[in-house]
Amino acid sequence: MSQNKLDNLYLMRLLVSIVQFESFTLAADHLGITPSKASKDLKYLEQNLGVVLLKRTTRKLHLTDAGELTYHHAEQMITLHEQLVDGLHSRRHSLCGELRITAPTLWGEIMLTPILLKFRATHPQVRLIVDFSNFTSDLQRENIHVAFRSTELNNEPYIARFIAKDEMVLCATKTYLLQSPPLVHPSDLQMHQLLTRCTNYSRYEQWILLDNEKELTVKVAGELSFSHKQAIYSAMKQGLGIALLPRYLIANDLEQGIVSEVLPKYRPKSSNFYAVYTQRRAESALITHFIEYVQAHL
Incomplete structure (x- = not known):
């Protein structure tokens, strides 16, 4: 098994499971592997660290001093990883931040406003700043995150995602x-x-x-x-x-x-409505989720 960050996390889980279950067999079953693989992988961890982590007797498993230290840090690693995953999940489902949006006046008032109000109710930590105007905005100069436009996309210098027909x-x-x-x-x-x-x-x-x-x-x-x-x-x-x-x-x-x-x-x-945004905004989870939300509700 090659060692990398994912392997290390697995090996830490393996050690913690063996200690908590006090059994290779129960730990292996918990992790969905065979007891022989659990034994082999723990030996790999010990060889990699250059220490003995567990002393095995016929009746019980005992942590060595090095094992106690490793076990303590392994628990911390697992906890930090779980906190990271929970935090990312929470961020996806409880978005926060500011969205500066512009759209044509009539379409924005009739079609977009009800969707914005629903989006805000679903994501109360998102601040929406919305300008309905028929003037074409410069997204970078005016610091606009998303502009909705009815256009044929003739050499638009932005990333564009189809939203709806403007029939x-x-x-x-x-x-x-x-x-x-x-x-x-x-x-x-x-x-x-x-x-x-x-x-x-x-x-x-x-x-x-x-x-x-x-x-x-x-x-x-x-x-x-x-x-x-x-x-x-x-x-x-x-x-x-x-x-x-x-x-x-x-x-x-x-x-x-x-x-x-x-x-x-x-x-x-007729033409189409697009959501346009700059390359700088392309990786924003908030912008991506917002545009997908508008697409779904239209």
């Missing part, structure tokens, strides 16, 4: 659709009231729809145009037109039948 849906209330011209092709959108996002006060927005994976770009000008999706959603819910919105925002309305998908054969091009 977009063309939608309108059933009331609006019943009172408006039929929709068969994306070109029919020009005959409808459209609710769009304004960027730099531009009149037009481009909606990219997929026709059997082929991209169709539709240039639209909304009768109502807002900078925030929540405002577009409110206008859509009032029956004021067709909007392009995230599925997570309208999921309940779709389920309740208040809102319907428009042109379901031409689904909007």
Whole structure:
């Protein structure tokens, strides 16, 4: 048997078991080995240390002075190892530390916040500092541990883990659709009231729809145009037109039948949500567990 740290711990357990059970046979059974192996391995330990640890008589085992000293230290080694294992187990199940997180405003408020609250209840020793913002953060400069982003990962200088689909849906209330011209092709959108996002006060927005994976770009000008999706959603819910919105925002309305998908054969091009973090954070047990927690709960 080659000597290494694991072997030493086993040999210490062997010595302690023999002394405590006062029997090679019972100690071997406790450790799941044969009595002959127990005897052979103890002899190996004695030869390695250059001392006799046990004196064997026909009736009893006796520790020598060197054996008493070795036994005392062996118990300490085993106790320290058990404390280490218990400490690591406790750390895994009772995480502590600080997590600085950023996410897009709407997705963060609707999807991430309930998960963060559950995570905090499960791990009360973790401090969460959360910034919901649509501005792209510099993780290193701003000392951010995890950033959630909806992106196509075009040359992101970070490690990224997939979190969920960021699926977009063309939608309108059933009331609006019943009172408006039929929709068969994306070109029919020009005959409808459209609710769009304004960027730099531009009149037009481009909606990219997929026709059997082929991209169709539709240039639209909304009768109502807002900078925030929540405002577009409110206008859509009032029956004021067709909007392009995230599925997570309208999921309940779709389920309740208040809102319907428009042109379901031409689904909007969507992206994915990723958790991104720096290489420096990659080995953090807290960050790894947190990201896996979010993945599981989404």
